[in-house]
């Protein structure tokens with residue numbers, strides 16, 4: 001299997017090259033050159049998600065130095081629960097939040113980390129011995145990446161987040177690390193953090209023989225595992241109910257949704273794929289008008305979806321013509337007031353407490369007719385206790401994974417919004 005750039009400016013590369021590069025050298029995004037058909041009946045009958053993943057994802061690592069590691073990688077990445085819960089009324093909930101940081105990004109981050117660990121320091125041509133991973137985060141990405149890489153050989157991680165700009169529990173998850181993971185609270189905004197990561201890539205002295213990566217959500221190594229949970233859940237759903245479900249996906253940078261479209265391309269039994277966004281409505285506006293107009297992001301209750309220029313739309317436009325995309329999918333924006341209402345009605349209407357992101361998808365499902373629909377739950381509500389608890393009127397139980405992290409001591413350095421300060425911290429031992 002080779003991976004080509006959406007912009008067509010580079011020769012297709014094997015899997016390892018694509019994940020080490022992150023972004024293709026021509027500025028495009030890597031996508032697989034083909035989607036080998038999977039067998040949904042075999043997926044549904046597989047003894048575990050990990051063993052189904054080995055079969056479905058094996059072709060994507062073919063002819064790569066990691067080919068023989070696929071089994072190990074899948075078992076190390078897909079090692080937590082993935083419940084598909086029937087809520088009645090033609091609706092099921094796919095809970096993607098049972099990983100170590102209680103959000104769906106654990107799937108992608110753990111798969112990518114498992115790959116890097118097996119790549120670095122093995123003397124493969126063109127592969128560095130060690131790697132520095134820089135992540136600017138406004139919440140969930142940094143925690144998932146920190147957790148996934150913590151304690152892995154050959155990788156150092158630096159997480160940058162805006163001081164005071166994330167929820168208290170998100171901040172704890174970003175700063176409860178030691179060893180190879182360091183956290184920096186930046187006196188500035190998320191945009192400052194991103195600019196610092198960009199600047200650090202060009203800073204002399206930081207590389208010193210090691211690789212530099214940003215492990216951000218455009219990395220193709222994060223999308224393959226995300227395709228897998230759609231392959232699995234749609235196959236299991238059809239085996240249980242004899243029908244092909246549609247999906248409603250809470251969307252920001254559209255990486256999670258691309259997983260669903262790739263699953264469909266692999267032959268998994270997905271019907272329509274609907275994207276739910278918050279008030280950052282570039283994608284719904286494109287569906288409504290045909291005009292694709294990125295704009296600055298606005299802050300909402302569903303903060304992990306505050307994206308004004310969703311990079312992964314480039315992959316969707318690469319996969320489908322606009323008319324085709326309109327035929328099999330759609331998008332709808334949900335404002336903060338509605339998010340609040342859906343959360344407060346959730347326990348009565350669906351027997352569930354939803355996080356603000358999941359609430360956008362639940363709202364879209366509520367406006368549709370008969371199912372079957374699978375609503376994708378992207379984070380555990382306990383991560384957003386300060387929003388959710390006043391709306392439902394009671395405390396939300398903290399899941400054991402999250403509780404474990406919240407018990408760990410915090411360790412964080414506060415720095416100014418300056419590339420020089422970041423680089424000097426990174427090159428000096430602590």
Ligand SMILES: *Cc1c(COP(=O)(O)O)cnc(C)c1O
Pocket residue numbers: 103104105140141217250251252253254255256257304305357358378379
């Ligand atoms: C990142 C995130 C999203 C958005 O996912 P994209 O792949 O960026 O569309 C939705 N919900 C939660 C909880 C997230 O952390």
